[in-house]
Amino acid sequence: MQFLSIPGQAKEKKQLVTQVDQDRVPHAQILLGRPGSPKLAIALAYACYILCLDRKNGDACGVCKSCLKSMQYKHPDLHFAFPVISKEGKKREDTTSQDFLDKWRLAVAENPYMDLQAWSQYIGAEKSQPNINTRECNDMIKQLGMRSFESPYKIQIIWLPEYLGKEGNRLLKMIEEPTDNTFIILVAENQERILNTVISRCQLTKISPVSDEDAKEYISSRNPSINPEILSQAVQMSDGDLHKAMSIALGSSVDYSELLLSWMRLSYKRDFSELNNWITMLNSKGREDIKHFIEYAMSFMREYAFFLQTEDVSRLSESQQATAKNMTKIMDMLKVESVAKLLQEALRDIMRNVNPRICLMAKSIELGDILRSKDQVKSLYDM
């Protein structure tokens, strides 16, 4: 991984590169960022840069002997620890990241922005909670106590140290007094779930979420045929979570903006036969798409409220601008609040496995009532 393949984050990249260039890399540090932020990608690029034999313009060269290994996550001096479950035929206490290294390499190459949920699916851990166990900690300590193989440096990346739990205590000495030229990089998303004794021994760097513009550019450069409207909806819904934006943009062929407009129109008209068809259509796409549709509607309501208060359309796509302008005829701030609450309830129901047809029909009737209340309405029919 090179820094140049990671969208945005200019400040963070510069800070890390300067540390290496000035030979001031801290022995232990935490890269902290929300799920879907590029913290793991940055840790990988940073490790690659440290190990590179021919650093150029603030980035790893990408072609030296060392880079070729780092970029396949196979450098003998670059070690990984991450949450796992027991491997088939092995006890959990005997299983470590080493047993899942091949899968890890594939998963990271495919998507360095993945979250724990995606990783859990990847290793078939839907039913058990992955974690980092005692054996793993002991192996790390042993590994880092040995001499390096090829580079003068040894690097240990620990992805999601939140899942160390109390085992983190075992690593304190290693973090506090590592052997020479050893760098420990914790890649974390929730500071509160890491032992204070660990945090206090590490230098902390916060990694910001990806901006909407950077996310759009990143996804479209990798998927040139993607529909720009769907891409922009997916990015808006994801609030800086690149993993989520990608999975929505690539996994869905649904134009949520169209879908939202037709839902509001049919609910307002109380056209139950058409509403029924609409629900059947959405339901056929599966629970995940229903959830995404509701999340889209929620994000649209937030942007619409912003537009109502400021008349600033810059955060809306072209088709959303048209929808928003039409909606001013029937929806004021009070109604936005009621609809937002309705959507929150719908999302909660869908996540709790309530029958989607029943939930959507009930919410459609409620939506119709909200839209018709205190009729300031001209007409929705010409939307």
Ligand SMILES: [Zn+2]
């Ligand atoms: Zn290189």
